[in-house]
Amino acid sequence: MAQISIKRPIQYLLSLMIALASAQSPQCPNNLAVYNPNLRTACVNGTFFIVPVDTATVESAVAPYGLVPLPTSDETLFPNGFPAGTYPVLVSIYLDNDIRMTALQIPTPLLSASIQVPYVDRLGDGETGFLFSVKQYIGGYDGDDVSGYVPALVSSLGGTTIFVASFVPDDGPYEEISTSPPEYIAQVKDVIVPNPVSGPGVIEEAIDTDFFTVSTSSYTAHLFHEVISQPLILTSGLCQRNPIYFNQTFTDPIFRNGTVTLYSPGGAFAGVYDDVQGYSASGEMVGYNAESCASAAANTDPNALA
Numbered sequence: 001m002a003q004i005s006i007k008r009p010i011q012y013l014l015s016l017m018i019a020l021a022s023a024q025s026p027q028c029p030n031n032l033a034v035y036n037p038n039l040r041t042a043c044v045n046g047t048f049f050i051v052p053v054d055t056a057t058v059e060s061a062v063a064p065y066g067l068v069p070l071p072t073s074d075e076t077l078f079p080n081g082f083p084a085g086t087y088p089v090l091v092s093i094y095l096d097n098d099i100r101m102t103a104l105q106i107p108t109p110l111l112s113a114s115i116q117v118p119y120v121d122r123l124g125d126g127e128t129g130f131l132f133s134v135k136q137y138i139g140g141y142d143g144d145d146v147s148g149y150v151p152a153l154v155s156s157l158g159g160t161t162i163f164v165a166s167f168v169p170d171d172g173p174y175e176e177i178s179t180s181p182p183e184y185i186a187q188v189k190d191v192i193v194p195n196p197v198s199g200p201g202v203i204e205e206a207i208d209t210d211f212f213t214v215s216t217s218s219y220t221a222h223l224f225h226e227v228i229s230q231p232l233i234l235t236s237g238l239c240q241r242n243p244i245y246f247n248q249t250f251t252d253p254i255f256r257n258g259t260v261t262l263y264s265p266g267g268a269f270a271g272v273y274d275d276v277q278g279y280s281a282s283g284e285m286v287g288y289n290a291e292s293c294a295s296a297a298a299n300t301d302p303n304a305l306a
């Protein structure tokens with residue numbers, strides 16, 4: 001399968017950034033860039049779903065790593081435990097706004113989505129959880145073509161494969177499709193996989209979500225924060241911290257439930273998952289540089305997981 005994986009495109013990134021004029025920033029300010037001028041920062045607004053998937057299927061997807069035992073008896077994370085025989089998969093769809101990478105700023109927001117497995121035993125210690133990326137997508141805000149940003153983002157993510165896709169909606173992290181009760185959708189579709197022979201190819205749907213607001217959840221906000229901010233396992237052998245701080249005045253956390261559909265570009269996890277619990281919120285993301293997995297774990301800020 002053709003994949004985008006480009007290393008060290010710094011000159012390209014520089015010329016691209018300088019060439020592009022600045023655009024509007026519709027929402028969600030980046031409040032941390034000023035304190036982290038050498039890191040990648042953004043304001044993230046989106047919805048994060050915990051999808052229970054058959055444990056054996058999850059195990060084979062994260063091989064050669066294992067899974068750490070889920071802390072299901074910790075009521076501050078899982079007040080109702082977790083369905084037996086399944087393991088959580090984190091499905092995220094969000095708007096990255098006001099993205100800064102070192103002194104440069106990406107002049108438009110981006111849409112991002114990912115399918116990741118949390119609590120992966122990267123260190124083999126049976127207890128420290130890492131995020132394993134199964135699929136990652138980016139798309140342009142309001143019809144913008146973002147293929148040009150892929151090299152820069154891929155580079156900052158240490159070789160992680162990113163697919164370019166279109167999002168519905170493409171001007172926000174989700175949209176209301178009905179008012180009583182309020183019902184929302186967010187979708188990732190038309191995944192474009194560059195093909196060196198024939199040019200861009202298109203795969204249809206990748207992720208559909210359809211959800212409602214609920215007042216209580218099977219999981220706490222702390223559980224969502226903990227899985228979202230676990231260090232990411234990179235293909236380079238290193239790991240990377242990308243904590244999101246959901247403690248802003250505009251964080252506005254909302255529990256959701258609904259249906260998450262993963263299509264075949266989602267690989268092993270394809271299926272329709274009903275009654276899935278989610279969490280919509282906005283927070284400040286700080287993307288650190290790659291480091292050893294042991295130091296990524298040791299340096300993880302417990303405040304981001306709280």
Ligand SMILES: *[C@@H]1O[C@H](CO)[C@@H](O)[C@H](O)[C@H]1NC(C)=O
Pocket residue numbers: 027028045046172173174250251282
């Ligand atoms: C996050 O996105 C939702 C949906 O578009 C919007 O209603 C909300 O105002 C946004 N929050 C922030 C802080 O931008």
Ligand SMILES: *[C@@H]1O[C@H](CO)[C@@H](O)[C@H](O)[C@H]1NC(C)=O
Pocket residue numbers: 245247248249303304
């Ligand atoms: C959010 O948490 C971080 C880390 O603890 C802290 O540095 C920051 O001041 C907090 N921000 C707000 C607005 O409380």
Ligand SMILES: *[C@@H]1O[C@H](CO)[C@@H](O)[C@H](O)[C@H]1NC(C)=O
Pocket residue numbers: 212257258259274275276
């Ligand atoms: C939301 O949760 C309730 C209670 O668990 C469930 O009965 C309902 O079917 C869920 N709704 C959706 C759309 O999944």
